[in-house]
Structures are given as C-alpha cells and as structure tokens.
Amino acid sequence: MRTVLDFLGRTQSRKRFSGVDLLTYGYLTLGTIIMFGPILWLILSSFKSQDQLVKFPPTLLPYQQVTATVPGYDQPLDLYTVTLDDGSTKQMAQVARVGIDVQMVDPANPGTIVKVNINQRQPVQSVIFSLDNYTRGIAAFDFGTYLRNSVAVTLFATLLTLLVNSMAAFGLSKYRFAGRNAIFLTIVSTLMIPLPVILIPVFLVITQVGWNNNLLGVIVPASATPTGVFLLRQYMLTIPDELLDSARIDGASEWRIYWQIILPLATPALAVLAIFSVMWRWNDFLWPLIVLSHKELFTLPIALNSFQGQFNTQWDLVLAMTVLTLLPITIVFAFLQRFITTGIATTGLK
Amino acid sequence: MLPNLLIFGIFILLPMVLNFYYAFTGGIKLFPQDRPFVGGQNFQTLFTCSNFLNPNTCSQDIFWRAIGNTLSYVILEVGGSILMALITALALNRNIRARGFFRSGFFYPVLLSPVVIGLIWQWILQRDGVLNSIVVALGGSRLPFLLNTDWARAWVILVSIWAQMGFYTLILLAGLQAIPSELYEAGDIDGTSPWTSFRCITLPLLVPTLLIVTVLTVIRAVQVFDQPFVLTGGGPGTATTYIVQYIYSTGFDPTTPQYGLAAAASMVLAAALLILTLGQLRLGRANDM
Numbered sequence: 141m142r143t144v145l146d147f148l149g150r151t152q153s154r155k156r157f158s159g160v161d162l163l164t165y166g167y168l169t170l171g172t173i174i175m176f177g178p179i180l181w182l183i184l185s186s187f188k189s190q191d192q193l194v195k196f197p198p199t200l201l202p203y204q205q206v207t208a209t210v211p212g213y214d215q216p217l218d219l220y221t222v223t224l225d226d227g228s229t230k231q232m233a234q235v236a237r238v239g240i241d242v243q244m245v246d247p248a249n250p251g252t253i254v255k256v257n258i259n260q261r262q263p264v265q266s267v268i269f270s271l272d273n274y275t276r277g278i279a280a281f282d283f284g285t286y287l288r289n290s291v292a293v294t295l296f297a298t299l300l301t302l303l304v305n306s307m308a309a310f311g312l313s314k315y316r317f318a319g320r321n322a323i324f325l326t327i328v329s330t331l332m333i334p335l336p337v338i339l340i341p342v343f344l345v346i347t348q349v350g351w352n353n354n355l356l357g358v359i360v361p362a363s364a365t366p367t368g369v370f371l372l373r374q375y376m377l378t379i380p381d382e383l384l385d386s387a388r389i390d391g392a393s394e395w396r397i398y399w400q401i402i403l404p405l406a407t408p409a410l411a412v413l414a415i416f417s418v419m420w421r422w423n424d425f426l427w428p429l430i431v432l433s434h435k436e437l438f439t440l441p442i443a444l445n446s447f448q449g450q451f452n453t454q455w456d457l458v459l460a461m462t463v464l465t466l467l468p469i470t471i472v473f474a475f476l477q478r479f480i481t482t483g484i485a486t487t488g489l490k
Numbered sequence: 491m492l493p494n495l496l497i498f499g500i501f502i503l504l505p506m507v508l509n510f511y512y513a514f515t516g517g518i519k520l521f522p523q524d525r526p527f528v529g530g531q532n533f534q535t536l537f538t539c540s541n542f543l544n545p546n547t548c549s550q551d552i553f554w555r556a557i558g559n560t561l562s563y564v565i566l567e568v569g570g571s572i573l574m575a576l577i578t579a580l581a582l583n584r585n586i587r588a589r590g591f592f593r594s595g596f597f598y599p600v601l602l603s604p605v606v607i608g609l610i611w612q613w614i615l616q617r618d619g620v621l622n623s624i625v626v627a628l629g630g631s632r633l634p635f636l637l638n639t640d641w642a643r644a645w646v647i648l649v650s651i652w653a654q655m656g657f658y659t660l661i662l663l664a665g666l667q668a669i670p671s672e673l674y675e676a677g678d679i680d681g682t683s684p685w686t687s688f689r690c691i692t693l694p695l696l697v698p699t700l701l702i703v704t705v706l707t708v709i710r711a712v713q714v715f716d717q718p719f720v721l722t723g724g725g726p727g728t729a730t731t732y733i734v735q736y737i738y739s740t741g742f743d744p745t746t747p748q749y750g751l752a753a754a755a756s757m758v759l760a761a762a763l764l765i766l767t768l769g770q771l772r773l774g775r776a777n778d779m
Contacts, residue, residue, distance in 0.1 A: 164581045171578060172595040174652070179598075181620055182610045197623035308494035323495070330502055332767045334713050336734040337760045340512050340741050340749045341505035344520055364497035423603040425716040426734070430742060441605040445720060448609060455613065462609045469601050477594040484657070485664035 179466070186459040187269045193455050203265040208233050210247050220244065220261035222254075231264060273460035280451070281461045285436060286443040287468065290422060293358050293439055298417040300363040302410055308364070309372035309406075310398050314384060324373070331366045335427060343430055357431040358424070358439070368413050375409035376402060412483045422469060440465050512753035518746050525750070532754035553755060555728045556736040563647060563732060564711040570651045571707050572700070575658035580692075582659070583666040593663070597656035604653075608720025611649045612636070636722055639729040646718045646730045653717065654710070658703045665699030666692070701774045708766055712759065733759055 185193065187202040207216035210233050217233035222244055224230060232244040235253060242261065244254045312324050335342070342361055343352075351357030379402065387397050403410070428442050438446065444465050448458045473480065508522070513532055515525035539548035545555045582593055599607065614621050615635040622632045635641045669692065677687045715734035718724065724731035733755070741752030 161584075161586070164584050164586060167577070167581050168586070168592045172592060175595050175599055175656070178610050178614055178652075182613060185613065194618065196618040197626060198618075198620055304494040304497060307492075308498075326503075327498065330498075330506075332709065332763050333502070333506065333760060334709065334763070336713050336715065336737055337756045337763070338502070338505040338509050339737060339756060340753050341508035342501055343741075344508065344522070345500060345505060347520060360497060361501035364494045364501065366502075369494065419601060423601075425604055425719075426738065430738075441603040441716075444603075444609070445605045448720075458609065459613065462606055466602055466606045469603075470598075473594075473598060473601055477597075478590060481590075481593055481597055481660055485660045 182459060183463055185455075186273055186463045187271075188456070189270065189272070190454075190456045193459075201267045202269060204268040204270060206264045206266055208247050210245060210250050212250050217245070219247075219264040221264055222256055222261045224254075224256075224260075232261075234261070273456045274464070277457040277460040277464075280457065281443065281447050282436075283461070283464055286438050286440045289355060289437060290439040290441075290468075293355055293424075293428075294418055294421040297359040297363055297421045298414055300359065301365060301368055301417045302414060304364055305368035305413065306372050306403060306406065306410065307398070308369050309376050310402050312369070313373045313376040313379075314381065314402070324369075327366045327369050331370070335362065339426075339430070346431060351431070353432060353434050353437060355432075355437060358428050362420070362424075362427070365417075367416065371413055372406060372409050375406055379405050408483075408486070411479075412486065415480055415483050509753050509756065512749050513757050514750070516750045518748065520747070520749060528750065532750045535751060536754055536758070550751075552728055552731060553733075553736050556731050556733045557758075559643070559728075559730060560712065560714065560732045562643070563650075563714055564708060567647045567650050567711045567714070568704065568707045570647065571655050571658055572703060574651055574655045575662050575703070576700075578655065578659045579662035579666055582663050593660070596659050599653045600656045602653065604716035605720050607649065607653050608717050611645070612721055615645060637726055639726060642722050642726055642729050646721060649721060650711075650714070650717060654707075658707065661703055661706075662696070662699055665696050669695045698774070701770065705767060705770050708770065709763065712763055712766065 184201060185198075189202075189204060192199070192203060206219045208219050209216050213233075213235070217235065219231055219233055220242075222230050222232045230246065232246050232254065235243045235245050237243075237258070240258050241255055242258055244256055244261070246252070246254070308327075312320060346352055346357045346361065349357075351360070383401060383405075384397055387401055392400070423441060424439070425441050425445075428439050429445075432438055432442060435443075435446075444461060447461055451457050511522055512525070514527060514529060515522070516528040516531060517525050519525055536550050536553055538550075539545075539554065541547045542554070545551040545558065548554045578596055582589055582596075586592075602610075613619060616622075617632060617634070617637075619635075621635065625631070625633055633641065635645055673691050673695075674687060677691060682690075713734050714732045715738065718730045718732065719735060722730045724735050737752045737755050737759070740748050740755065
C-alpha cells in the first residue's frame, strides 16, 4: 500500500532505486508488452502456413514440415523422427499412409520400406519465415492501387485542410468585420456535430455534385474541419498585429502577408493540424465506405475490410494483408514518433 | 476565408438543414424532390414502444438495443480510458529513463486503422486463438470471447481502450508536466504525504485537462462504429450494435434505404451529443468558480 501511495506522488530527484520505481517500470513494461504483443503476434502468424494457423494450441514461431528428396520418388517426401521398436530414433521419410500405419523409408537406404504405427513418428519441422502468404495475398489484393488511393486521399486532404483552414483562421483572427464572432461561433459549435449525424444529407450533396465513387468525395467534405479552424485561429491570435501593420506600410499585399508572414509563423500549429489530419484521413472508415463502391477506388481500410469479408476463413491471406496495411503508418511513426507525440501533447494545453 | 466557408457551408451547414428535411420525409428515394412529406412519422416509428425498458416491445427494437449498448459502452469505455490514461500518465511523469520509448509504445496503437485493430483482435480472440490457448494452458476450457454477449461487449470496450488510451495519456501527461514543480517542492518541505500532494496539488490542477479529455472521449465514444463493426460485426445478435451502425445500416441498406428513419435517428444522436457536451461544459464552468 505504501508503494501504491508513493506512486501517486511525484518524485523529482530520487537517488536510490526504490520500490516505487520498480512498480513504475513494471507497469510500463507490462503495458508496452500489451500494446505491442498483439501486433507482434499478428506478424509472426502472418508467416505461418494454413495448417499451422488452424493448429491448437498455436506455436509461437512459424514452423514448416521439412522434406527430403529420396531417390526413386518423384515428389519430395515429408521427414519424420521415428521411434523404432528397439527404442532407437531415426529420421525417415514417409512414403504412404494406410489407416493407422505408415510406410517409412530411410533416405540413406531407399530400398527397404519400414511399416510403423502413426504414434511412433513425430514430424521434423524447422522455423521458416515463408513469404508464401504474402505472394498469394498480393495476387488477390491489389495492395499497390489501394496504397496509392490512401496516400492520395491523405496527402491532398491534408494539404487542402491546411490551406482552407489557415485562410479562415487568418480572416477570423486578423480582420475585424461584422459577423466575425458569429461565424467563428457557428464553426466552433459544429465541433459537436460529427459526420454520422449528417451522413445522409452529405451523401446527397456528394451525389448531386457527382462525386459518388470519386476520391474527391472522400477528400473535400471533411477538409473544412472546425477543429482546424479553432486550433489555427487560437494560435494566430498570438501573432502580434504590429507585424502585419508594418508589412502593410512596406506595401505588402494581403495575400503576401498571409503567405509570407502568417503561414511561416504558424508552422507549429500547422504541423499539429497536419498530424491530426493524416491520422484521421489514413484511418477513415465510415465515410469512404459510403462514398466508394468501385474496387479500384478503395482506400486501404475499406479494401482490407472487403478482403476479409471475401476470404473470411482464409486467415493466411488476411493476416498477411493486415501486416502490409499497417506497415506504411508504422514506418512513418518510427521516424517521426518524437515529433508526433510532442506535437499532440502541446495541443492538449490549449 | 472564402474557400473554407464554401466547403463548410456545402458539406456541414447545408447538410445540417437538409437533415431535418430527411427526418420529416419518407420513401426510399435519395433526391429531396422525390420524397413525400410524412410529418413526425419517422420519429413515431422510432419511439413506438409499449415499454421503453424492454426493446422487444419496440417497433424499431434494434434502435433501442443500440441505444442501450451505446450507453453502457460510453460509460465503461470513457471511465476505463481515462483511468488507464491517468495511471499511465502518472507513471510516465515520474523521473524515469526511456520515457520517450514508453510514451511512443503506448501511443502506437492510436495510429492503427480500426480495421487493422479489429482484425488483429479477432485473430487473437477467436475460438482457437492465442488467448484461448493461454486459458487452456492455465487449466481452463476455451472461452467464447466473441460469441457470448457479455464477453463480446467487454472485449469491444477493452480493445477500444487499448487502441485509444495512448492519445489521452499524451494529453494528460502534458497537463501533468505543466504543473509547476515548486508546488511539490513546497509540499515536500512541509512534509506532505504523497497521497495528500496527489489529492491537493495534482488532481485540482489537472481538472481542466481531465475535462478536455472527458469531452473528447465522450464525443468519440458516442459515435463508436468502425472498430466493433470489424471485430464483431455488431454481434453476437445485436449485442455490439451501436447507434451509428443502426444509422448506417438503416440509411444505406442496399435494397430499401430508409433515409428518413436514419436521419431521424441521427437527430436523436445529435441531441444526445448536445446535452452531453453542454452538461460537461457547465460542469467545467462550475469548477472554475
């Protein structure tokens, strides 16, 4: 109990390694295992063959039956460790199975066939990370096309989001005009109106504009996000007006002020919005599910969902394609993790 | 300014108005001019229940089941997420090594697509999955993790917490780090116990951050859809069907899309969100005084 209480306190400079530290590291290590374990398990499983996948209890690593080419037989034969009647063990290849008996042959002496009970033999297996699931998966799952669609949606949606929201935030923070507050309040109040609330009318608008089954229908609607306007406006309010006034005296146009003064100064807020936008768009599911019904336009999440619906019993293919789908964002995160985590943490303060 | 207002107006404001129109019209036609006015009939359909506590007596029983499911999901998921995120943030805020590594470790699932998350956990929780092999190894017998109503609901919540707590941990950690360390030093000099310093320094100063996190988790939890949709498909039966899935499957049924009914249901969702958010903001304001 004492250590639990100490945990709640915050110790800045503790010289010795105490019980509380042990508790802290223990918790964090366990937590990290719980966070990464399922993903590691997915990756290990994705290298297993179909009959390995249905085995219970499952093995940790992907094993494969070892085969041997025996003279006199066209096909490679499966190797087994056979316990002979005299108690000795020997590696032999299986020729045929008849009921509960199997005919085995010693690869070194292919002439004589030995008959043993199936309980007397154990398969010889070795750890093999086979890419077989991946190559067969790719044949049925057009990863390249879906990746391209996902990247295009994420990239263009994020650029559009940054552009239109920064313009709105510039107007709402640096100009005085009638109705400015009304507009800002209207935008902010829609923070609570998420897409599912207006699903059907937005679908109608998309259909009217002709963006049904068009990536534009996925990119444009959510780009004027109230979160973005709010985030950027609050940041731009901290940029001193005097800076803009002196630029005006020097003869800078309003567009130039926006492009060359406001945008560079608002980079930290823009970066945070960019992180959010990439996260939202890359993982977006409900809206693309409604807008896109042509397979060649699918983004990765939609494609993976329809793939698993189509091959729901074929875990070998589904697992491999799931790994491919989580790969791009994982690579990005591996390089930018410090930037992403600190970026998000700073918005929490506002 | 203008492009934003244009997109905002066309894709947010106009749909908000149109949603009312849909809610009061019927038929299976999408275009407004083809839709007959039906008055409050859609709401009447939703709210026809001889006993509101028993969904079986309702004409739209799935709607009421979905509301019940969403309610219990919101309470448990929000509570669990905030509790786990707070514990993790407190641990990360201690004077520890490799803070960046642990912080990133807890955050990583936040970046994964709900479809990926749903599939990973479906693979782990299936009948012959790795979790059941652990249960068997410990001497138990296989548990119906995704096939039993209570288990499935519990796992949908646990997986959501797993997937999202890293985000809230980051925000809470930032809130903790903004608390001036002088306060703790002063507490140390006065001989304050860790529990007292947590109760009298950390918690009160963390309230604004906790409030933000609560608003974010609630808004997000009320619209839960994608991750359970992939993990359980809303089942077994309707055990993990939530309100957004009801709206989606009613409004986008391939044969008879009931746009009006779905729009009416989404207005109920909007009303719930409005009440919840305003309530929380009021709570926050009361706290400031």
